[in-house]
Ligand SMILES: Cc1ncc(COP(=O)(O)O)c(C=O)c1O
């Protein structure tokens with residue numbers, strides 16, 4: 001089994017922002033084509049900022065830790081700032097991931113981007 | 129220090145202290161080469177030959193039918209490749225099962241690439257090779273059938289006697305990978321009617337890096353290693369004397385404690401799987417409910433992933449394993465779990481707790497006390513759990 005950094009283990013054992021949001025502004029649910037994991041991120045947006053964010057993950061320790069980390073990184077950020085966060089940045093914030101586990105961090109970033117997209121599309125269609 | 133509860137005996141077992149004691153002289157003052165003429169050589173030779181008798185006795189073979197190897201993997205490779213190389217290089221059909229260890233499966237895949245006709249037999253939902261399936265797969269040119277005795281992931285024990293008889297009726301040689309059974313349940317090569325059988329010392333409280341191939345008199349193999357012609361020319365290289373001596377001692381002890389150990393492990397295994405299945409909803413036992421290795425508890429917990437479970441167990445000092453895609457280097461779920469028909473997402477939540485001689489009811493109680501909480505925590509994090517599943 002891969003050995004994880006202390007930060008990964010901390011986020012895995014004490015994940016931040018687990019759960020769901022009532023009436024979320026946007027939801028991103030993505031599956032990992034590589035190993036079959038599923039990750040869901042929900043965001044509450046106010047004044048173009050991510051006021052609240054929650055996640056749920058069906059996956060390995062790296063998947064759980066990256067979801068937890070990404071929620072912590074973007075909470076309170078503007079949508080533009082949040083969108084700029086890459087999977088690499090998430091992995092770096094966790095002091096790195098084993099190479100075989102890098103794909104798990106894609107999932108977290110993708111789910112976040114999808115949640116933001118969904119929200120922005122909703123706003124756009126409401127404006128029409 | 130965290131408490132240590134080792135429940136991964138299908139991966140490897142601890143060295144029995146009596147085995148270590150038997151090995152010690154050969155690691156220190158008795159360092160002779162068994163091929164040497166002088167007295168130190170002969171002392172080492174006696175150590176190896178005594179071990180050969182001990183191992184042979186455990187499986188009801190003759191000592192000269194035991195070829196020592198570096199373990200189960202080498203024994204499997206030697207049996208299959210050695211047999212095929214000893215035959216004319218054309219037209220053979222060979223059969224194995226879909227749930228073999230990679231030490232067999234990958235050799236068959238290699239031979240398939242080399243142009244052999246290969247059949248990978250399917251198994252039923254319990255991981256059993258049904259004798260009729262083998263009967264139907266046999267062809268006039270079937271040269272070899274290799275089916276494992278018990279599976280390392282799901283613990284299912286195959287009806288080897290029947291399968292070997294079918295292979296023989298069709299004129300094929302029968303090999304079995306008995307790495308998971310030798311020393312754990314009775315293995316009698318004559319009663320089973322097998323031509324070749326692989327085993328490994330580290331699964332029976334012996335050292336790692338040593339095992340053997342049983343090869344019935346009259347079966348011809350081509351050598352895979354060229355050199356000093358040790359082990360009746362079939363396995364060149366100076367013998368791993370301390371390892372072989374340890375293997376012998378472990379085999380002797382295994383024979384002595386077997387019936388007691390089976391009783392102990394059957395009871396603990398039933399308690400463990402019974403309690404976990406009762407306490408944790410949406411859980412299934414994989415493998416055959418009856419014909420399984422004693423003390424082998426393999427489960428799938430829905431909606432959660434195996435690596436996460438293992439790491440949380442490890443935090444509490446419990447050591448187990450999983451066939452989840454996330455725990456495999458290839459990120460594919462275990463071929464065994466897929467072969468018994470489990471969908472990917474259920475195979476994802478697999479955990480194997482394999483008990484051993486030194487486990488106690490107290491160990492079982494500890495796992496039963498903490499595992500339901502771990503599954504519940506992970507399910508709360510999982511997007512797969514519908515409302516009310518918990
Ligand atoms: C069924 C089976 N075959 C073969 C092996 C390989 O044995 P070894 O580790 O001695 O090479 C193992 C052990 O992992 C096994 O469980």
Ligand code: FES
Nearest residue numbers: 059060063104454
């Ligand atoms: S989510 Fe499967 S390997 Fe990380």
